[in-house]
Amino acid sequence: MQGAFAEHVRALEAVGAKTRLVKTEGDLEALDGIVLPGGESTTMTMLMERVGLLEPLRNAIAGGLPTLATCAGMIVLAREVTDGMEDQRGMGLLDISVRRNGYGRQVDSFEASLHLAGLNGKTFPGVFIRSPLVESTGTTEVVATHDGRAVAVRQGQILALCFHPELTNDRRLHQEFVRMASSE
Ligand code: GLN
Numbered sequence: 266m267q268g269a270f271a272e273h274v275r276a277l278e279a280v281g282a283k284t285r286l287v288k289t290e291g292d293l294e295a296l297d298g299i300v301l302p303g304g305e306s307t308t309m310t311m312l313m314e315r316v317g318l319l320e321p322l323r324n325a326i327a328g329g330l331p332t333l334a335t336c337a338g339m340i341v342l343a344r345e346v347t348d349g350m351e352d353q354r355g356m357g358l359l360d361i362s363v364r365r366n367g368y369g370r371q372v373d374s375f376e377a378s379l380h381l382a383g384l385n386g387k388t389f390p391g392v393f394i395r396s397p398l399v400e401s402t403g404t405t406e407v408v409a410t411h412d413g414r415a416v417a418v419r420q421g422q423i424l425a426l427c428f429h430p431e432l433t434n435d436r437r438l439h440q441e442f443v444r445m446a447s448s449e
Pocket of ligand 1: 302303304305306307335336337338340365366394395396397
């Protein structure tokens with residue numbers, strides 16, 4: 266609907282996946298996986314509600330559709346959102362509590378080298394832009410932390426990141442997601 270989707274398309278195609286932009290309920294049909302990009306979670310949720318995509322998308326993800334969520338996408342899925350717009354609520358599909366813009370405003374965007382479980386000890390370049398701060402991780406599996414806070418979590422078929430792998434040239438996480446989606 267909005268946000269950094271073109272960069273995800275590029276990254277997914279670079280690792281051999283076919284992509285489709287999802288703008289209506291019909292676009293959800295026969296997908297192997299979906300990416301909820303970074304952008305503005307409030308705008309995304311509002312647009313999805315307006316075109317009747319929110320509920321079908323929620324049902325698809327709740328039904329096990331493999332999902333990669335980055336930044337705003339993570340907020341859209343969360344169980345609890347603090348510092349959001351008035352009545353901003355997550356879909357409640359990911360058992361985390363996030364503070365919107367919890368690392369500070371645009372000027373506080375930063376990069377950090379992250380250790381991700383499953384990347385054989387090699388680091389991943391984390392690009393953070395007005396990222397949500399994960400305040401509690403509930404029953405999710407923590408895949409990476411930064412300064413003692415979770416920045417990547419996994420719950421079933423959902424992989425959610427506070428940072429933006431699509432804005433780097435490192436395709437390992439997109440590759441991992443494509444593997445996740447094609448083994449379903
Ligand atoms: N601050 C944004 C939001 O609340 C997320 C920022 C991002 O996706 N880079 O939706």
